Amino acid sequence: MTEAALSSVARSTAKIDSREKALRRFEIGDRIFHIVTRSSAIAVLIVLGGVIVSLVQGSMPALSKFGFGFLTSDAWNPVTEKFGAAPAIYGTLVTSFIALLIAAPVGFGIAVFLTELCPYQLRRPIGVAVELLAGIPSIIYGIWGMFVFAPFLQVHVQPALIATFAHIPGLNLLFAGPPYGIGILTASLILAIMILPLISSISRDVFNTVPTVLKEAAFGIGCTRWEVMRSIVAPYTGVGLVGGVMLALGRALGETMAVTFVIGNAHKIGASILGPGTTISATIANEFTEADGAIYTSSLIALGLLLFAITFIVLAISRLLLMRLEGQGAR
Amino acid sequence: MSNFLRSALVATAAFGFATSALAADISGAGATFPYPIYSKWADTYKKETGNGLNYQSIGSGGGIKQIEARTVTFGASDAPLKPDVLDKNGLVQWPMVMGGIVPVVNVEGVKPGQLAIDGATLARIYLGEITKWNDPALVKLNPGAKLPDAAIAVVHRSDGSGTTFNFTDYLVKVSPAWSSKVGSAVSVEWPVGLGAKGNEGVSNTVGITANSIGYVEYAYAIENKMTYTDMVNKDGKRVKPETAAFQSAAANADWAHAPGFYQILTDQPGSKSWPITASTFILMPKQVPDAAAAAEALKFFGWAFKSGAKQAEALDYIPMPANVVSLIKKTWANDIKTADGKPVYEAK
Numbered sequence: 001m002t003e004a005a006l007s008s009v010a011r012s013t014a015k016i017d018s019r020e021k022a023l024r025r026f027e028i029g030d031r032i033f034h035i036v037t038r039s040s041a042i043a044v045l046i047v048l049g050g051v052i053v054s055l056v057q058g059s060m061p062a063l064s065k066f067g068f069g070f071l072t073s074d075a076w077n078p079v080t081e082k083f084g085a086a087p088a089i090y091g092t093l094v095t096s097f098i099a100l101l102i103a104a105p106v107g108f109g110i111a112v113f114l115t116e117l118c119p120y121q122l123r124r125p126i127g128v129a130v131e132l133l134a135g136i137p138s139i140i141y142g143i144w145g146m147f148v149f150a151p152f153l154q155v156h157v158q159p160a161l162i163a164t165f166a167h168i169p170g171l172n173l174l175f176a177g178p179p180y181g182i183g184i185l186t187a188s189l190i191l192a193i194m195i196l197p198l199i200s201s202i203s204r205d206v207f208n209t210v211p212t213v214l215k216e217a218a219f220g221i222g223c224t225r226w227e228v229m230r231s232i233v234a235p236y237t238g239v240g241l242v243g244g245v246m247l248a249l250g251r252a253l254g255e256t257m258a259v260t261f262v263i264g265n266a267h268k269i270g271a272s273i274l275g276p277g278t279t280i281s282a283t284i285a286n287e288f289t290e291a292d293g294a295i296y297t298s299s300l301i302a303l304g305l306l307l308f309a310i311t312f313i314v315l316a317i318s319r320l321l322l323m324r325l326e327g328q329g330a331r
Numbered sequence: 332m333s334n335f336l337r338s339a340l341v342a343t344a345a346f347g348f349a350t351s352a353l354a355a356d357i358s359g360a361g362a363t364f365p366y367p368i369y370s371k372w373a374d375t376y377k378k379e380t381g382n383g384l385n386y387q388s389i390g391s392g393g394g395i396k397q398i399e400a401r402t403v404t405f406g407a408s409d410a411p412l413k414p415d416v417l418d419k420n421g422l423v424q425w426p427m428v429m430g431g432i433v434p435v436v437n438v439e440g441v442k443p444g445q446l447a448i449d450g451a452t453l454a455r456i457y458l459g460e461i462t463k464w465n466d467p468a469l470v471k472l473n474p475g476a477k478l479p480d481a482a483i484a485v486v487h488r489s490d491g492s493g494t495t496f497n498f499t500d501y502l503v504k505v506s507p508a509w510s511s512k513v514g515s516a517v518s519v520e521w522p523v524g525l526g527a528k529g530n531e532g533v534s535n536t537v538g539i540t541a542n543s544i545g546y547v548e549y550a551y552a553i554e555n556k557m558t559y560t561d562m563v564n565k566d567g568k569r570v571k572p573e574t575a576a577f578q579s580a581a582a583n584a585d586w587a588h589a590p591g592f593y594q595i596l597t598d599q600p601g602s603k604s605w606p607i608t609a610s611t612f613i614l615m616p617k618q619v620p621d622a623a624a625a626a627e628a629l630k631f632f633g634w635a636f637k638s639g640a641k642q643a644e645a646l647d648y649i650p651m652p653a654n655v656v657s658l659i660k661k662t663w664a665n666d667i668k669t670a671d672g673k674p675v676y677e678a679k
Contacts, residue, residue, distance in 0.1 A: 075520065076520055077519070077520035078491070078516050078517070078518045078519060078520070079513070079514035079515070079516045079519050079520070080514070146535060146536070146539070147535070147539060150539060150540075151539045151540075154539075154540065154541065155541075177482070178482035178484065180484050180525055180540060181539065181540055182525060182536070182540070183525075260489075260528060261528075261532075264525040264526060265489030265525065265526025265527065265528070266521065266524065266525060266526055267520065267521075276524070276525045276526065278489075278526070282489075285528075286489045286490045286491075286526070286528055287489075287490060287491050287518060289389055289390030289392060289393050289490065289491065290390040290391055290392035290393070290490055290491025290492060290517050290518060291392050291491060291518075292391075292392040292395055292396070292491075292517070
């Protein structure tokens with residue numbers, strides 16, 4: 001009997017053993033999983049840190065030579081090695097701003113139409129078509145912009161703009177000739193087309209999150225479509241819309257190839273948006289290969305650092321806005 | 332070519348791949364302007380000898396940086412390095428092949444070679460002092476032509492380039508105002524105009540922009556059937572852009588008395604000389620880190636001088652004159668040495 005009892009104890013300890021082993025195995029597996037995911041996350045931080053360190057290090061010669069003047073000077077003279085970032089910063093901000101000004105309303109319009117008004121059979125084709133726009137590589141936009149869009153603007157649109165605004169003070173400076181075809185406005189329009197799918201597909205997805213009950217209730221009390229969009233859908237989705245616009249802005253700020261083709265690449269700050277300009281990324285793409293001399297190369301890297309900073313600020317502002325909006329939503 | 336030789340060549344070509352796996356490729360990096368001819372030469376050379384050339388056309392600036400860091404066997408630059416810079420970095424340079432830079436225009440009704448332009452007028456256009464096609468200076472140069480009352484759209488290179496270096500060097504030589512306000516370099520602070528990337532960018536921009544003017548390598552102007560202009564040269568003669576005119580400029584240049592072959596072919600004398608002629612340069616270390624690789628590279632360049640002229644002309648480049656080639660070979664024999672002081676190049 002005792003033997004039997006002993007053996008049963010042994011069996012149960014063996015069971016406990018295998019259970020413990022299994023538990024330990026799970027624990028090890030869990031720990032490895034934890035370590036792998038954590039190191040992936042840390043790797044991102046290390047890469048980001050490395051980028052910042054090398055950008056700062058690379059731009060030191062230029063920044064220490066020109067100081068704060070680098071941001072405000074509009075000189076870009078490789079012969080005398082005097083460099084300033086103002087035209088590039090100006091071009092980057094202006095083209096992105098005009099692009100948003102055009103793309104945001106149109107993108108929202110597309111999204112509203114697709115979610116609320118469009119016959120059901122047309123939804124998918126139009127939605128896919130808009131998303132296809134996002135799949136076109138930017139170099140294709142650049143080449144199309146240069147060969148098709150710019151000549152069209154030069155012949156048909158820009159002369160009309162110049163003539164229309166010729167006698168309106170202020171606007172006649174903004175739309176001053178001669179019409180080159182390529183320039184700040186052309187670059188902005190190409191950018192607008194490029195970021196349009198981003199804005200419209202994100203807005204469509206957020207509009208789809210509005211509970212049908214809310215909308216139906218509003219329609220039920222006699223609201224028009226416009227009132228439903230303005231008073232129900234827009235407030236409900238505000239956060240998502242801002243997020244989509246900010247993502248689009250981030251893309252517009254950094255877009256390189258398409259802009260390089262059509263902006264005219266002149267280091268100038270002109271009042272006219274029909275004139276040529278440049279952006280930070282276009283300048284780097286254009287000049288990095290042939291930049292000789294430490295200050296020249298360093299100035300280009302400093303431009304990269306500035307773009308990094310601008311993108312960071314835009315992202316920070318968008319986060320701040322999102323937090324604010326979320327706070328309002330909670331109240 | 333005898334039948335035997337031909338079949339031997341075909342056999343070498345067929346086995347080229349196998350042999351190239353054994354022989355290390357010659358590595359070079361730099362200027363984009365000579366890339367088409369270097370790759371054409373490399374292709375033929377590989378068929379004949381089995382030795383390949385790996386040339387990265389990353390731009391002259393990149394070529395100079397890479398040869399200074401000794402990461403390639405040779406560097407290539409469209410703008411020559413000044414003799415003191417060569418000495419500082421322990422480099423030797425020589426001109427490899429030449430080309431011409433031509434003004435191109437897009438004015439309705441104007442055909443290639445119909446307009447003529449001189450250096451002073453070209454400088455004033457690029458300074459933004461002449462803004463209309465019917466400016467008196469242009470009308471005086473082209474009494475018969477119908478020039479429109481339209482604004483000139485000036486187009487220049489937006490990327491740093493040897494083409495810009497030679498173009499602005501010419502403007503510096505012919506215009507005191509350009510010299511004091513802008514100067515010459517691979518990339519300058521342009522007073523006016525649109526920037527376009529690469530020769531192809533400038534030729535496209537001029538092609539699509541009405542009433543524009545730009546400057547491109549001769550080969551691009553010919554290939555794209557662009558409206559090039561004639562030019563008035565240093566001797567006051569009107570010349571057409573053609574091989575003979577570029578060669579005349581090279582023949583009139585005094586290479587023998589140019590230390591480090593620092594010689595820019597713009598604005599050369601001679602009644603037939605094209606005013607904006609350019610040569611492109613090869614850079615190699617004086618003391619080579621890898622003697623075998625350097626010897627292979629020099630063998631390739633020697634072959635190119637000897638047998639590559641026809642291919643160069645077919646691609647609208649201009650081969651170096653024979654007297655310059657012998658000067659270059661003398662430089663190879665005297666200046667390029669291994670770590671223990673032995674010359675790398677054996678004159679044959």
